[in-house]
Amino acid sequence: MDYLPLISLHSGETCKIGRIVAGRSATKRLYEMGFNTGAQIQVLKNDRGPLIVALCGHKVALGRGLAQKMLVGKVR
Amino acid sequence: MSYTIALVGNPNSGKTTLFNALTGSNQHVGNWPGVTVERKEGQVQRGNQLYTIVDLPGTYSLGALSEDEVVAREFILTGHPDVVINVVDATNVERNLYLTTQLLEMGAKVVVALNMVDEAEDRQISVDEKALAQRLGAPVVPTVASRRKGLDQLMQAAADVIERPLNGVVRLSYGESIDAKLAELQEFLVKGDLTYPPGWLGVKLLEGDTYVRKIVRENASLQSSEEFGRLWDEIAAQEDDWQLEIVDRRYQFVSAITKDVVQRPGTAVQTATDQLDRVLTHRYLGLPIFAAIMFVVFQLTFAVGQDLLGDLMATGMGAFGSILERVLVNAGAPDWLIGFAGSGIIGGVGAVLEFIPLIVILYLLMGLLEDSGYMARAAYVMDNIMRAVGLQGKTFVSMIVGFGCNVPGVMATRTLESRKDRMIAVLINPFMSCGAKIPIYLVFIAAFFPSYGGLVLFSVYVLGILIAFLMGKVFSKTLFKGETSHFIMELPPYRLPTVGNVLRNMWDNVSGFLARAGTTIFAVVSLLWVLAVLPGGVEPYGPESILGRIGLVIAPIFGPAGFGNWQAAVGLFSGIAAKEAVVATLGMVYAGVEGGAELVGVIREVFTPLSAASFMVMTLLYTPCAATLGTIRKETGSAKWALFSALYTFAIAWVMAVLIFQIGRLFGLS
């Protein structure tokens, strides 16, 4: 699967987490919040400011810097 | 004997609500030793058995990423709770069970409170609690904490588990190679005679847990073994891979369970939250709406808290003061005691009580915003602006709290994870104009700007925010460079606020405030009074008194700012003790009264509109009160930062006041 940064997805698109290339503690925090490899998320909002994504039906706001470092694979 | 129950759960799982519902008003708040994490305890009586419930910090994990996590796991491992109640959000089982698996790894006796089952039902999510219990090897009790449902069954299950010895801990597998390494480690760790379960230590070592590494490294008997040394090096080389592998394995364990136990509707049910968020987090509308909400909050706070209830309280205190004075006079009390009761107690502590209503209303409204889920959106919409000045959205929440009182404002910075964010948030919080400063502004507004009161007050607040932003930017470029912090925040669904939660939150803030009024503020106000009447024989609050002489010494500093008289200096000096004391002190030194029309009259003669403006700016920005400085010391863990905060705020305030006065004069204002 081709990975692209989460930030390049549009709202409404769904993807699976592939790899996170942020710092050690940020990566672990994301993993532990449920953004682990293979977790499916849907982008709800990606225009200005942090992204909002849905993970298991719950909303999480992610800073744009972080979304740059989250590599995902699109799911249709 | 009382049994101990530890309460753990993810943030937003309803843990606080459950704790409040179980313990009612039987609560006690303190601090964990050595850290600034809050320790909440409460008691429950069931039959003739007493249970102590310890509310552990809400966390996603029990690693070593934050103080919260370390505190929680330390208590579970070494505090010997008789049972651990794990609050699991029924709408979010897939993620909440991650924490549960770690409890199982620790070998804790767990009871799962499957909370928010009402909401799960609304969203057509079904959780088979019997199957879940079987797979976890722990009882599962459905609850609705906000409506007190299932509490009795939960306590019953906890009591049963306490009586019954632990049977068969569920073991996780981390894959062949890690399992093998764990077995190898275990042999050594068992011999190490450490206070923690060896199995758990092994997992944490492979996870690269800094805290556990330290424990093992400092264990002499382990480190003397050459074989162990070899194993240690091998682990160090691989722990980056293992760390994420272990997290993954936990999720695999969880998803194997949830696959069978949880059923979700094919397409997510559209909820009211989605509709609301479309507007409240809108790219253009989000900020104006937030501004409007804050505006309404402050309007209500002033209208109800200040004008209505505050004035009522002031009248009450005044009446109480004259009764007290009459009683003392009739009883033939000495003059000094009458004076002390009048100016010391009524003037000082009374001034504090007068704006309790304001704080009550402000924190009630903030509690509503918090409990409804809006506060997370506020942080979200502010993130953009805050980022531009080197801060992040969550910092703004602690700033809003500071508008009530900077002490809880500084404490609210605990939600910030990175040290950089936290330190900056602590240092700029005092620029948020606290409730205690309002009476000071009101005196000057009454004297000079009676028809622009609202506008002046608003400008003062805005100036405080702007200076905070500016200093935030400066600090993030100088003292706390690097470590850019990421914004990760859950946006919980909107909910109708629970009355109990809102009241409790208000009470936590206000009671801390009352406690300070009764102790610190009472003490400093008494001290100020003593300084004002000594040495014996001088005119109380006159220039000859110790207080007056202190004022005379520092007054010249304020000459360039336009208020270089000793009375103003004394007023500012008393404000370092407590901002509540400023108006009463000014009243005594200028007019021999505690405030009111006489004071306004004198102020009008001594100040000019321009020097009034510069004095207000000085008041807004200068050194925070003793209670805030004490809190800064506690929260930053160092007296140095408290001292720094005291000095740099003073410097900024002085520069601003002087600038305003001098530039104003250039333009011919007076």
Ligand SMILES: Nc1nc2c(ncn2[C@@H]2O[C@H](COP(=O)(O)OP(=O)(O)O)[C@@H](O)[C@H]2O)c(=O)[nH]1
């Ligand atoms: N519908 C529903 N809401 C709940 C339940 N328990 C708590 N809440 C609400 O969920 C929100 C978060 O709860 P809180 O106790 O602050 O969560 P904590 O972060 O885990 O301490 C609050 O608005 C509560 O009123 C529940 O069982 N059902």
